[in-house]
Amino acid sequence: MTGQRDVVVLGGGLAGVACARRLGDEGIGVTLVDRNDYHQFQPLLYQVATAQLPAEDIARPHRVIFRDHPTVEVRTARVTELDVAGLGLTLADGAKLSGSHLVIAAGAQPEFFGVPGAAEHAFPLYSVADAVRLRRHVQDLVRAVADKELGQDALDIVVVGGGPTGVEITGALTELMAALASTDHIPHAGRIFLIDRGSALLGAFSHRSHEYAHKRLTDHGAEPRLDTGVAAVHADRVELDDGTAIPTRTVIWGGGESAAPVVQAAPGLEPGRGGRVDVLPDLTVKGHPDVYAIGDAANIPVRHGKTLPQLGSVAQQSGEWAAANILRRRAGQPAKPFHYKDKGIMAMIGRNAAVAEVGKHRHQIDGPLAFAAWLGVHAMLLSGVHSKVDAFLSWAWDYFERDHAATVEWSARPHRIVWSDDDADHPHISLGRS
Numbered sequence: 001m002t003g004q005r006d007v008v009v010l011g012g013g014l015a016g017v018a019c020a021r022r023l024g025d026e027g028i029g030v031t032l033v034d035r036n037d038y039h040q041f042q043p044l045l046y047q048v049a050t051a052q053l054p055a056e057d058i059a060r061p062h063r064v065i066f067r068d069h070p071t072v073e074v075r076t077a078r079v080t081e082l083d084v085a086g087l088g089l090t091l092a093d094g095a096k097l098s099g100s101h102l103v104i105a106a107g108a109q110p111e112f113f114g115v116p117g118a119a120e121h122a123f124p125l126y127s128v129a130d131a132v133r134l135r136r137h138v139q140d141l142v143r144a145v146a147d148k149e150l151g152q153d154a155l156d157i158v159v160v161g162g163g164p165t166g167v168e169i170t171g172a173l174t175e176l177m178a179a180l181a182s183t184d185h186i187p188h189a190g191r192i193f194l195i196d197r198g199s200a201l202l203g204a205f206s207h208r209s210h211e212y213a214h215k216r217l218t219d220h221g222a223e224p225r226l227d228t229g230v231a232a233v234h235a236d237r238v239e240l241d242d243g244t245a246i247p248t249r250t251v252i253w254g255g256g257e258s259a260a261p262v263v264q265a266a267p268g269l270e271p272g273r274g275g276r277v278d279v280l281p282d283l284t285v286k287g288h289p290d291v292y293a294i295g296d297a298a299n300i301p302v303r304h305g306k307t308l309p310q311l312g313s314v315a316q317q318s319g320e321w322a323a324a325n326i327l328r329r330r331a332g333q334p335a336k337p338f339h340y341k342d343k344g345i346m347a348m349i350g351r352n353a354a355v356a357e358v359g360k361h362r363h364q365i366d367g368p369l370a371f372a373a374w375l376g377v378h379a380m381l382l383s384g385v386h387s388k389v390d391a392f393l394s395w396a397w398d399y400f401e402r403d404h405a406a407t408v409e410w411s412a413r414p415h416r417i418v419w420s421d422d423d424a425d426h427p428h429i430s431l432g433r434s
């Protein structure tokens with residue numbers, strides 16, 4: 001089957017959804033293709049991985065998101081090939097779609113940098129399926145340790161990568177272990193190691209944030225190992241490049257990402273840094289004025305040869321901007337260079353602990369104020385996919401302030417984000433690779 005609509009969007013993450021919504025607001029025909037029938041909100045993945053939220057609470061069906069946008073058609077299918085010259089793509093069943101514009105918003109995948117054993121044995125944290133797999137794995141280990149089938153050290157975990165993902169999951173895991181130990185689930189907390197090649201945690205942040213994150217994590221029992229690389233990952237241990245090894249059954253990979261495979265393999269697209277598409281300032285691909293690449297799939301230039309980081313607000317804003325440029329071109333006007341409204345960078349390190357560097361001059365804040373900044377930015381991101389953002393705000397304040405030890409709902413039901421009672425609002429999450 002071959003179909004032609006106005007705009008074809010590959011990817012229903014923050015970037016693709018923002019683009020399709022904006023076009024749908026103007027009544028433009030859009031076909032949005034995603035292999036999942038739901039959008040997944042990555043900033044809350046580690047809450048799913050540590051059993052503080054069920055997977056359904058951070059995923060929303062695309063058909064519900066576009067309920068009020070009749071000109072946006074959602075196709076659930078895997079895209080096997082991009083046709084940049086023909087403004088189209090091929091689906092796994094061989095069907096081809098093309099349009100007047102093609103928007104590439106396929107996001108990223110974990111990048112293992114060729115570390116032997118990492119792809120086979122490490123747990124990435126990029127999708128809700130990844131988060132659920134990790135949660136089940138740790139739950140099984142907790143049960144086995146509680147039943148004395150395995151020794152206490154079976155709960156030792158190695159996190160690779162000291163960026164926001166690694167720091168956030170390490171913070172959540174140390175709290176989880178302490179809480180499990182305090183409620184007598186396990187004799188004492190598993191050790192949490194955090195490995196990074198760099199000499200500071202949260203490398204992209206300021207010195208003050210490096211120190212804050214380091215102190216907060218070590219105060220809670222985490223064991224950062226800096227200036228250290230991972231040489232190999234095995235089912236029962238991690239080998240480090242200083243010649244030592246850490247016995248572990250759980251390696252969590254927050255060590256990097258590269259563009260989705262279908263983007264890296266696209267004929268006619270020369271992959272740039274991280275396999276991403278180097279775009280022009282107006283977000284189009286050089287030589288293809290009707291092809292846009294946005295979000296995590298793109299290297300979006302700023303100045304002095306630098307590109308924007310892979311962040312939710314970059315994805316959302318670039319999606320909206322690409323849509324606005326498509327509307328401009330349809331009206332016979334020239335496309336405009338993307339202007340990013342920088343919200344700053346932030347990381348939530350645990351309950352009552354966050355760092356944020358906000359505004360043009362990267363004003364540094366930490367603690368509850370930083371958490372409030374985190375909340376504001378993430379509520380804004382979620383507003384693109386949910387109408388009841390107050391439900392998120394009330395969950396988040398409760399999460400931030402609650403005494404974790406009293407509320408480890410490891411086997412019971414976690415405290416939910418009360419999005420909706422509507423069954424149609426619940427996604428069907430398959431645990432295949434997604």
Ligand SMILES: Cc1cc2nc3c(=O)[nH]c(=O)nc-3n(C[C@H](O)[C@H](O)[C@H](O)COP(=O)(O)OP(=O)(O)OC[C@H]3O[C@@H](n4cnc5c(N)ncnc54)[C@H](O)[C@@H]3O)c2cc1C
Nearest residue numbers: 011013014015035042043079106107295296310311312315
């Ligand atoms: C663990 C984690 C925590 C994060 N925390 C934060 C945070 O706190 N704050 C922040 O600002 N950012 C955070 N980020 C980054 C942020 O989530 C991303 O920058 C943003 O979600 C990227 O959006 P996107 O739309 O470009 O890609 P994605 O959200 O990855 O969407 C891409 C979509 O394309 C689909 N797709 C890919 N290939 C195919 C194919 N071949 N066929 C069909 N469909 C396909 C995928 O299924 C997916 O739905 C975090 C990221 C991770 C992984």
